[in-house]
Amino acid sequence: MNILLLGANGQVGFELLRSLAPLGKVHAATRNGLLAGHFPCLGVDLGEPSSVTSLLQQLRPELIVNAAAYTAVDRAEQEPELAHRINAEAVGELGAWAAAQNVPILHYSTDYVFPGNGTEPWREDDPTAPLGVYGRSKLAGEQQLRTSGARHLILRTAWVYASRGHNFLRTMLRLCGERNELRIVDDQIGSPTPARLIAAVSAQLLGRMQEGDGFTKSASWGTFHLTSSGATSWCGFARAIVMRAERAGLIERSPKIIAIRSEDYPTPAQRPA
Helix, strand or coil: CEEEEECCCCHHHHHHHHHCHHHCEEEEEECCCEECCCEECEECCCCCHHHHHHHHHHHCCCEEEECCCCCCCCHHHCCHHHHHHHHHHHHHHHHHHHHHHCCCEEEEEEHHHCCCCCCCCCCCCCCCCCCCHHHHHHHHHHHHHHHHCCCEEEEEECCEECCCCCCHHHHHHHHHCCCCEEEEECCCEECCEEHHHHHHHHHHHHHHHHHHHCCCCCCCCEEEECCCCCCEEHHHHHHHHHHHHHHCCCCCCCCEEEEECHHHCCCCCCCCC
């Protein structure tokens, strides 16, 4: 089975390179046509309307896995058109092609499709109400994929971290070497989720669906939430990172961590709580 993996250089995409391998031949695609380590791969710029269809016609995959996205949450407030193009329009084009060719597609979304007033873990059928451009663009992508008619699996995840890329874990480790004191938001609650877990569960889901009915009649199509169990605040996550990093000898000293409110750390884009 030919599998097209979009966003292969991202946190989740990089882990999918390994986890999807047992399912078929993985054709990795990145915006610049290079994987980490400068290995060549397929090149596709989701910001360019013609590039998506061109790649699909060239490769004609039997399964599409879209781990690519515009994820600069704050910058999206200044680049709404680009965020919508990558996170919504390109997803709609993937869905339209997949529907026409009867090809299944796995797509990743985010907790940013929800508002910031939650007091319980979000359910798949809870009303969506994104607070910013990024969340609205991701929700629009979900909607375009659903209306495309393609057999699809949408996995919403949150607070993703990995040993590579831009994420909270790596930021905290860097700041530990630069500052004696860290002021971290303590009133936003979520479930820190490793990219490796997302990739492993994704491959397991697809593998079971493939073995069960060859993707034709699986009851698993639809929208599901995929995060680690448990919950904490950003401040709680930071404290856990510092504690484990110190034990592992990854940092020389442990900075003082001070809990603050979201209003004390204003950002261009509002975050879901």
